[in-house]
Amino acid sequence: MSRRAQENILACLLMAFFVGVLVLSLGYSPRARLVPVPISVLGILLLSAQLVWQNLRSPDELHVDMLEFLTRRGGRPKDDAGNADDEAADQGAAAAPPPSQFGREVLAFAKVAGFVAMFLLLGPFPSVFIFVFAYFSLTRHYHWAKAIIVTTIFVAITYALFVEVLDIQLYHGLLEPLVNSL
Template sequence: MNRHAQENLASVVLLALFIGVIVLCQDFGPRARMIPLPLAIFGIVLTLVQLAWHNLGSTEELRMDMISVRAPDAPEAETALSAPVKKITWWREAGAYGIIGLLVVLIYLVGLMPAVFVFTGGYLWLSKFCSWQRSLVYTALLTVSVYLLFEVALQMQPYHGLLAPLLE
């Protein structure tokens, strides 16, 4: 089975899983289906988009150029194959755990919405992933999306943080 067929099969299995969640949710009460039902519908939409993009869209940017790797007259291919793989050091791993710990501490202290805003904006800007203007736009869009998902669509009261009484 080639890779294209494997990806289609994985997408079909995901679709069946999400449809199964929707069918099972019909036996739940209205409050019990508030989380699995929207997530399953969202999963179906994303899986259908993935299937359409994979089968109908242009996949030229996803293809590996295997000919240049095998070509004997390509010296850069040989150096790329013989180059040592970067080893992940313990301090990089500790830094990744530290970033997650920082997010958890931010949520605990100031609540979900401010933590999402500060953490996302800080990460995008400090990692130089994008400019501060673009990171501000992305951060605002993500924060609004989280707000709309949890407070408006799911009608859940988010955690306001340990410092909420001091800020009121």
């Protein structure tokens, strides 16, 4: 998918967000919608401008923005744009990500989602133990024996800090009643 297509999808999603907020806000009392309505309208206008802008420019100019363009046009000759060149280079790198990166991105989202799911089911400390140990083992950063030791120490320290010192009341996870009934 081209960078432009990705940008367009994101802009449309954000547009949907602002429209949704606007629709919900219109159902509130006049004072409750006093600020949300203008802000969501502003968001819609800004995004419309952004959509038009990013589809009219050539791909390599995607990172330049209309307002920036207007305010700096007269004042920023090409040879002054040392910074902008760097940025363009960064953007260029991001614009054409290596194919493998998408897979890793999906994995990153999946790992966070998996961790949170485990957190809900097992409670904080068991899931932290499993997550950290699994991470160490799967990346083969540590030998499994060492991974267990490091993980145990880490969990012990966080437990001591949060539960003993800071007196945080633990969440026990959705599975606890099940475990208890066994």
